[in-house]
Amino acid sequence: xxxxxxxxxxxxxxxxxxxxxxxxxxxxxxxxxxxxxxxxxxxxxxxxxxxxxxxxxxxxxxxxxxxxxxxxxxxxxxxxxxxxxxxxxxxxxxxxxxxxxxxxxxxxxxxxxxxxxxxxxxxxxxxxxxxxxxxxxxxxxxxxxxxxxxxxxxxxxxxxxxxxxxxxxxxxxxxxxxxxxxxxxxxxxxxxxxxxxxxxxxxxxxxxxxxxxxxxxxxxxxxxxxxxxxxxxxxxxxxxxxxxxxxxxxxxxxxxxxxxxxxxxxxxxxxxxxxxxxxxxxxxxxxxxxxxxxxxxxxxxxxxxxxxxxxxxxxxxxxxxxxxxxxxxxxxxxxxxxxxxxxxxxxxxxxxxxxxxxxxxxxxxxxxxxxxxxxxxxxxxxxxxxxxxxxxxxxxxxxxxxxxxxxxxxxxxxxxxxxxxxxxxxxxxxxxxxxxxxxxxxxxxxxxxxxxxxxxxxxxxxxxxxxxxxxxxxxxxxxxxxxxxxxxxxxxxxxxx
Amino acid sequence: xxxxxxxxxxxxxxxxxxxxxxxxxxxxxxxxxxxxxxxxxxxxxxxxxxxxxxxxxxxxxxxxxxxxxxxxxxxxxxxxxxxxxxxxxxxxxxxxxxxxxxxxxxxxxxxxxxxxxxxxx
Numbered sequence: 248x249x250x251x252x253x254x255x256x257x258x259x260x261x262x263x264x265x266x267x268x269x270x271x272x273x274x275x276x277x278x279x280x281x282x283x284x285x286x287x288x289x290x291x292x293x294x295x296x297x298x299x300x301x302x303x304x305x306x307x308x309x310x311x312x313x314x315x316x317x318x319x320x321x322x323x324x325x326x327x328x329x330x331x332x333x334x335x336x337x338x339x340x341x342x343x344x345x346x347x348x349x350x351x352x353x354x355x356x357x358x359x360x361x362x363x364x365x366x367x368x369x370x371x372x373x374x375x376x377x378x379x380x381x382x383x384x385x386x387x388x389x390x391x392x393x394x395x396x397x398x399x400x401x402x403x404x405x406x407x408x409x410x411x412x413x414x415x416x417x418x419x420x421x422x423x424x425x426x427x428x429x430x431x432x433x434x435x436x437x438x439x440x441x442x443x444x445x446x447x448x449x450x451x452x453x454x455x456x457x458x459x460x461x462x463x464x465x466x467x468x469x470x471x472x473x474x475x476x477x478x479x480x481x482x483x484x485x486x487x488x489x490x491x492x493x494x495x496x497x498x499x500x501x502x503x504x505x506x507x508x509x510x511x512x513x514x515x516x517x518x519x520x521x522x523x524x525x526x527x528x529x530x531x532x533x534x535x536x537x538x539x540x541x542x543x544x545x546x547x548x549x550x551x552x553x554x555x556x557x558x559x560x561x562x563x564x565x566x567x568x569x570x571x572x573x574x575x576x577x578x579x580x581x582x583x584x585x586x587x588x589x590x591x592x593x594x595x596x597x598x599x600x601x602x603x604x605x606x607x608x609x610x611x612x613x614x615x616x617x618x619x620x621x622x623x624x625x626x627x628x629x630x631x632x633x634x635x636x637x638x639x640x641x642x643x644x645x646x647x648x649x650x651x652x653x654x655x656x657x658x659x660x661x662x663x664x665x666x667x668x669x670x671x672x673x674x675x676x677x678x679x680x681x682x683x684x685x686x687x688x689x690x691x692x693x694x695x696x697x698x699x700x701x702x703x704x705x706x707x708x709x710x711x712x713x714x715x716x717x718x719x720x721x722x723x724x725x726x727x728x729x730x731x732x733x734x735x736x737x738x739x740x741x742x743x744x
Numbered sequence: 745x746x747x748x749x750x751x752x753x754x755x756x757x758x759x760x761x762x763x764x765x766x767x768x769x770x771x772x773x774x775x776x777x778x779x780x781x782x783x784x785x786x787x788x789x790x791x792x793x794x795x796x797x798x799x800x801x802x803x804x805x806x807x808x809x810x811x812x813x814x815x816x817x818x819x820x821x822x823x824x825x826x827x828x829x830x831x832x833x834x835x836x837x838x839x840x841x842x843x844x845x846x847x848x849x850x851x852x853x854x855x856x857x858x859x860x861x862x863x864x865x
Contacts, residue, residue: 255837273851280858 248313252322261326264307264334265374271299272367279360286353292360293349296367304338307331321444323381325511327734332580332727333377333507336587340499341370343591346706347492351598357403369395373504382431382441385508392504393420396497400489406604412488419481427468433461443516452519462523465512472505475565476534479558486554491605495594498557499587506564510579514572514735528569532661535562536668543675547609549597552675556634559672560586566661567649574652577732581724582645585633589642592710593630595703596623610678615688620697624683626711631676633714636669640718806861817849
């Protein structure tokens with residue numbers, strides 16, 4: 248199937264998943280206008296959003312199966328398997344968030360069903376961000392996503408830590424958006440284009456001062472969203488204060504969208520400027536891995552530990568970005584899928600281990616969980632091993648793919664750092680497992696209020712099963728990722744010519 | 745390339761120097777005789793009623809935000825209305841797009857209405 252992205256019909260078909268999801272968020276908002284009184288109304292909104300997400304997933308699969316190729320002038324959205332694969336991960340993360348929220352919101356008394364409309368709008372923004380082949384679409388997607396997530400971070404408005412999270416994220420996020428927009432303006436000034444493919448053809452090599460500044464500012468804006476080292480200061484406080492399913496949503500959906508956009512900008516628009524952004528990405532990766540892992544060692548609260556661990560994972564993913572178009576982007580996709588599955592499950596489990604924002608769940612408070620709640624302890628242990636990159640889990644496959652890609656382009660220092668910092672990370676992932684399995688519970692009833700209801704159990708069981716299945720048999724995931732990355736690399740070759 | 749911006753730089757320097765100079769001159773040349781009445785905040789000539797830092801009801805902020813959202817839509821509609829005649833070959837698509845835009849706004853309007861954001865009490 249061929250689609251002409253310069254015609255209205257072509258763009259409409261190419262954007263089918265995004266359009267379906269935006270319509271779903273409008274429907275949720277309309278339903279919420281009348282039904283916003285009690286817990287049943289909140290559940291209703293949740294199930295409608297879930298139906299909308301499934302519809303968007305179906306639209307995505309139909310589009311993916313049709314294997315459309317773009318004809319005519321380069322459009323504002325990309326049309327390749329790299330985009331489809333990343334949209335799939337984003338929809339998966341959003342479905343997970345909705346399923347985890349269903350019981351969480353009721354338990355915490357956050358009965359404003361607008362929550363689900365905001366989650367869907369944020370997901371729509373993420374999908375546009377991941378689909379953007381034009382800097383304007385990229386910025387619009389980023390803002391639609393960010394504005395909704397700012398509100399979601401402060402959704403527990405009676406909790407002052409949640410309000411702090413929202414304010415901090417909003418002020419710093421708006422600042423980062425300004426950097427990004429200024430970078431876009433400078434790149435436009437240097438090349439006269441906002442389309443990524445056209446920028447790739449128009450940019451001078453070596454880039455002018457204006458283009459270099461533009462690339463730098465663009466990197467600042469996107470590095471903020473993925474919480475890479477010098478721009479990570481907001482992440483621990485925001486992840487810590489936000490309602491736990493939203494912390495998981497920020498650690499997965501926002502990161503996936505921003506990383507895919509970053510990969511596309513660097514691979515499609517700026518491959519020739521590698522000597523400008525290569526060292527910057529290398530520095531961000533090294534610093535994020537070192538700082539994220541070392542500071543996570545010092546955390547007692549599991550939620551803060553997961554926040555710092557997500558900074559470390561941003562570092563690993565940046566190594567993949569630096570490793571070039573084909574192997575690097577394929578490793579990026581594999582790692583993003585594994586990281587999303589693991590992080591959604593980990594934050595979901597954290598959400599049932601505590602109350603009132605889960606800030607007080609420490610490693611010590613998990614003592615003896617395995618004896619009283621064996622299933623939950625096993626799921627959490629699998630998540631910890633996968634985040635650590637233990638062989639037999641999907642996390643290992645992701646790290647192995649990044650290492651292969653990184654060594655392939657000769658990034659020996661970064662590869663070594665990745666291995667060493669992964670070993671360091673055992674120092675904070677394994678105590679969680681040890682505490683659950685090797686320490687006695689303080690009382691026989693210590694974990695009696697830990698229970699898992701069916702929607703959350705469904706997504707956690709699904710994620711844990713996939714982590715193990717792909718950990719033992721990763722060929723389908725690796726093949727799909729490589730095919731998607733080739734599609735992206737092919738775009739690059741066309742644009743350089 | 746940057747030479748074209750020299751006049752702007754001169755203008756900025758002139759404006760800053762002018763403003764600072766006027767304030768500095770009036771500061772140096774004027775004479776001061778402070779009295780309690782002169783130092784009091786000016787409230788249109790009547791005696792001061794109270795502190796200016798009062799808590800406003802959040803309702804004012806809500807109305808202000810809603811006003812801005814539904815005010816900004818005009819910023820999008822007027823350029824559309826101006827351009828739609830010149831782009832007559834794709835007028836059908838432009839009209840559909842504008843209706844989609846208005847539909848999204850209308851959903852937001854229905855939402856704030858039913859949710860009670862337009863009721864003052």
